[in-house]
Amino acid sequence: MLDTFLEALSLLGRLDEHVLAIVWLSFKVGLSTVTLATLIGLPLGALVAVASFPGRSIATVVLNGMMGLPSVVVGVIIYLILSRSGPLGGFGLLYSPPAMILAQTVLVVPLMAALTRQIIEDAWREYANEFRSMRFSLRHTIVSLLYDCRFSLVVAVLAGMGRSLSEVGAVMIVGGNIEGFTRTMTTAIALETAKGDLPLSLALGMVLLSVVLVLNAGAYNLRQWAMRKYG
Amino acid sequence: MFPIKLSQVGFTPDGRSVLAGVDLEIDVDGITVILGPNGAGKTILLRMLAGLQAPHGGTIRWNGNGLPAAGIAMVFQHPVLLRSSVFHNAGLGLQPLALGRAETLRRTQHTLERVGLAHRAADSARLLSGGERQRLALARAWAMQPKLLLLDEPTAALDPSATESVERIIREIRSDGARIVMTTHNLGQAMRIADDIVFLASGRVIERAPASRFFARPQTNEAKLFIQGELPWRIAFDD
Amino acid sequence: MAYRIRRLILPLCAALFGTLAQADESIVLASTTSTDQSGLFGYILPRFEAKTGIKVKVVALGTGQALDTARRGDADVVLVHDRPAEDKFVAEGWGVERRDVMYNDFIVIGPKTDAAQVKATKDVVDGFRRIAAGSAPFISRGDKSGTHAAELRFWKTAGIDPKAWSGYKEAGAGMGPTLNMSAALGGYTLADRGTWLSFKNRQDLEIVLAGDKRLFNPYGVMLVNPAKYPHVKKDAGMKFVDWITSREGQETIAAYKINGEQLFFPDAKN
Known part of the structure; x- marks a missing residue:
């Protein structure tokens, strides 16, 4: 156990180009996923928080439930959709980064929307009178609430980034873990573990962990700064 | 919009009667102050005038019509400001009006100058003092250039000098x-x-009476008692 | 504000997606974990790519999954090791141009203590009988892979129904995880030599039986039928099929060694 750990540490000292390419791809996929999921999930969560429509409570329950969606299930569904014999097969997207981004977006949007809904619902209680008196449209209400909660929403975005970076089931299935093309940190870890190369997978795991820690530390500092600046 | 006519307006939340048969006409000019003991339904009346609360009984007509699409602004007793700059907050009410970027900026800047907050435009709204926050809330409403401005306890919890500047702003808005x-x-x-x-x-x-007559010669016993009971205590506290 | 966000997001999207799009010619090769994880592809594919400029994207699965992937049209070329399944695949019209490529051999892996005395025999079927009679567990791939299919054939020949035996555990995973599990449980398993040689977490495992002719493990390559799936990259795919069975391809396979040991033996009929 200790030997494995020490060997992993020594591997970290000589991160080669090959490993850095994997880390970089993870980032690209993660950032693209989070960008897309932010554009969809935040307004969606805010909409469910603010709009009154029949079935709103059902939408809330569905959103919360989908947070726990197993990534493998999403992977298989997206696989079947993108497969050449599936409905979107004509685009030839399977086993490519866009397929991974798509699958992860499906996975991450409910998570980000559900967190956003909670945050926005609290803010909405505070602002409802003001915004109504200013005759804000639904769009203005959502935009202003998202803007007002921007620093709290970092948590939602970060949760999405964390899930995207650490997720393995969906990217493995739709990406195919192709070396130099769709191999991310998590699928590489799965592969190295399968090959019995535990030090290397541990080293990759440490890279993943430090990335997530750095992101969280950054977000924490951002919130501290925002709290001082904006109250 | 004017005159605004309330006929037999009732408000009965959970079966409890707060307003019962209110008849009131608000015409085009002046400052009307609604007085009354706690729980008399003053705030609810303002919310009804703003169209935020439908009456449970009776009718409200704005110049014979339903709620106008624009022209009413309201400042609440505890105004909530966005976590953002003073300038952004001051222009918030202009967003739905779609005035265009230049006009929005011009009006916001102008209004901030008139409430004496122009020098704090870039600061965070939530870090302002109580008096400044109230002035910003007034600026936000004023920038909308409302025909009807509703103010709920605009100087509650303010010190005398802040109260004075808020009153000055209210007169200017009028x-x-x-x-x-x-x-x-x-x-x-x-x-x-x-x-x-x-x-x-x-x-x-x-x-209902002109202010000078109301305070000099209240017509009803309730008003007399209210003025006598409340007047010394309030003056001692606030002024 | 909205404008500011838009100004920020659009170039970001463009940058992210732009770098992900690749214009190089490429084919998808559905293959097995044994060829990929043994490092063979890592050795031979750069040579093919340098020669032809065609990038080969390897999706490593079990043989059964690899063939299913090709049946759905999600691969251009298949390289697997389960002759009966390959013949069925071709007979059903999913694949064309099937050719022998190489073989390696299966080996029986077990704990050094070898409680079931498998080392005492050279006969794989006898070895399986000894394992079933012993107390140490047997870890099966259980994933419809070529190795799994071979293992099931040995049980059948031995006249044993492994599922009736409590020591029989199905990992439902690739070769590596199955070896990890065997190491952890001190059990026996059937492995391909390539994966074993490159496998690092051996702990107390070693080869307990090898060399039986029935452990011969042939690999075949085939093109997914372009008549079934018009998008199949027929020319690039055929270049790969031709190259790997060519003299150059065959010599490259033979040249791949781990610790001086050759893993795959070319047997294309030229």
């Missing part, structure tokens, strides 16, 4: 052509700025 309807617990303030008084008690309008 000279700008806005009809003002407000509530207050501060009888001294009502004397200073009201053109006319609406006295609300037991869910009804008990007395």
